[in-house]
Amino acid sequence: DSMHNVRKITEDLYWVGGDEHRLHLFENVHPIARGVSYNSYLLLDKKTVLFDTVDWAIGRQFIENIKHVLKDRKLDYMVINHMEPDHAAMIQEVVMHYPEVRIISSEKAFYFMNQFGFHIDPEKCETVVEGDTKSFGKHKILFVAAPMVHWPEAIDLTNGVLFSADAFGSFGALDGKLFNDEVNFDRDWINDARRYYTNIVGKYGPHVQALLKKAGGIDIKMICPLHGPVWRNDFEYLLDKYNRWSKYIPEEKGVMIVYASMYGNTENAASVLARKLVEKGMTNVHMYDVSKVHVSELIAETFRYSHIVFASVTYNLGIYPPMHNYLMDMKALNVQKRTVAVVENGSWACKVGSLMVQALEEMKDMNILNEKVTLTSSMTEDNHIEMDSLVDAILDSMKDK
Numbered sequence: 001d002s003m004h005n006v007r008k009i010t011e012d013l014y015w016v017g018g019d020e021h022r023l024h025l026f027e028n029v030h031p032i033a034r035g036v037s038y039n040s041y042l043l044l045d046k047k048t049v050l051f052d053t054v055d056w057a058i059g060r061q062f063i064e065n066i067k068h069v070l071k072d073r074k075l076d077y078m079v080i081n082h083m084e085p086d087h088a089a090m091i092q093e094v095v096m097h098y099p100e101v102r103i104i105s106s107e108k109a110f111y112f113m114n115q116f117g118f119h120i121d122p123e124k125c126e127t128v129v130e131g132d133t134k135s136f137g138k139h140k141i142l143f144v145a146a147p148m149v150h151w152p153e154a155i156d157l158t159n160g161v162l163f164s165a166d167a168f169g170s171f172g173a174l175d176g177k178l179f180n181d182e183v184n185f186d187r188d189w190i191n192d193a194r195r196y197y198t199n200i201v202g203k204y205g206p207h208v209q210a211l212l213k214k215a216g217g218i219d220i221k222m223i224c225p226l227h228g229p230v231w232r233n234d235f236e237y238l239l240d241k242y243n244r245w246s247k248y249i250p251e252e253k254g255v256m257i258v259y260a261s262m263y264g265n266t267e268n269a270a271s272v273l274a275r276k277l278v279e280k281g282m283t284n285v286h287m288y289d290v291s292k293v294h295v296s297e298l299i300a301e302t303f304r305y306s307h308i309v310f311a312s313v314t315y316n317l318g319i320y321p322p323m324h325n326y327l328m329d330m331k332a333l334n335v336q337k338r339t340v341a342v343v344e345n346g347s348w349a350c351k352v353g354s355l356m357v358q359a360l361e362e363m364k365d366m367n368i369l370n371e372k373v374t375l376t377s378s379m380t381e382d383n384h385i386e387m388d389s390l391v392d393a394i395l396d397s398m399k400d401k
């Protein structure tokens with residue numbers, strides 16, 4: 001019984017979650033080289049309250065953490081903010097260890113609980129709706145609904161602690177640290193936080209905006225998400241990022257060149273484009289081999305930069321499959337408000353340019369530049385001239401108008 005590994009957050013609130021380092025793909029899709037944490041929080045008031053559980057993978061650790069913090073007290077309540085199994089998997093185990101526990105959640109979440117096969121005695125369930133409050137002794141908790149964005153939320157009105165579910169979370173294991181001021185977030189975490197947000201809830205920008213406004217009216221002193229560091233200061237930094245991402249406003253003026261190249265010729269065109277941009281003063285240029293860089297990273301970078309150039313070879317008279325996958329993911333995640341251009345290549349029939357433009361036209365508020373470069377297998381001197389026009393068009397579109 002000595003596996004416990006907990007952190008104290010306030011005098012009566014504890015982090016009882018844990019890290020997962022062995023999982024390679026989050027949701028079986030997104031690579032997590034730095035692991036991920038599953039956060040769960042335990043409040044020791046007159047009543048004891050657990051906020052969310054964790055993934056199966058760290059179940060044993062989790063139960064030991066709870067037992068260590070509760071000592072010989074019983075668990076009175078469990079608040080379930082989010083029903084995805086990375087947080088809800090341990091609900092039934094908690095009930096087995098603490099049979100008297102009552103579960104507080106929304107009607108929808110109870111419905112999902114059933115759907116996932118957790119059949120909790122209805123006598124133990126307490127349904128809350130948006131705006132409900134509940135006191136556990138000293139602490140009064142307000143419940144806020146947030147459909148679609150993985151964030152039904154609970155706010156501790158007594159000390160301004162926001163239990164934000166997936167909101168303000170990040171990939172990356174905590175490795176002993178817990179608070180945002182114990183890590184160098186802007187150096188070590190922001191890329192994973194951006195990749196987490198954009199790929200998991202990037203699609204729901206307007207919902208996120210609505211929530212930011214709702215939370216704006218409450219004096220928040222601490223944000224406790226279900227993944228990644230707990231925030232206790234520097235909120236402006238985090239809110240500015242969330243505000244940009246949810247409004248699809250780029251963080252930086254810069255060009256990402258995503259290229260699909262079979263034998264290196266399209267890659268060569270991408271390199272020439274990058275060099276020409278740099279020579280004309282635009283040094284914030286980044287190249288990505290679409291076959292090598294995971295699409296979740298491409299999506300995160302897409303939310304970051306203002307300009308994207310798609311350079312692709314024609315494949316089976318269509319778009320090269322990994323490039324197609326990236327474009328489809330962009331559309332699914334509602335990417336908008338970018339300036340874009342295409343570079344196409346084809347040895348027999350060059351189709352890919354018009355197909356990529358078509359895909360981009362289906363996205364919102366895309367400024368598609370007319371300047372296009374068409375390669376027939378490899379770069380020619382004419383292509384260099386086309387490329388110069390494209391560079392000028394990109395730089396011109398960057399001027400503040």
Ligand code: FEO
Binds near residue numbers: 082086227
């Ligand atoms: Fe971390 Fe939406 O689950």
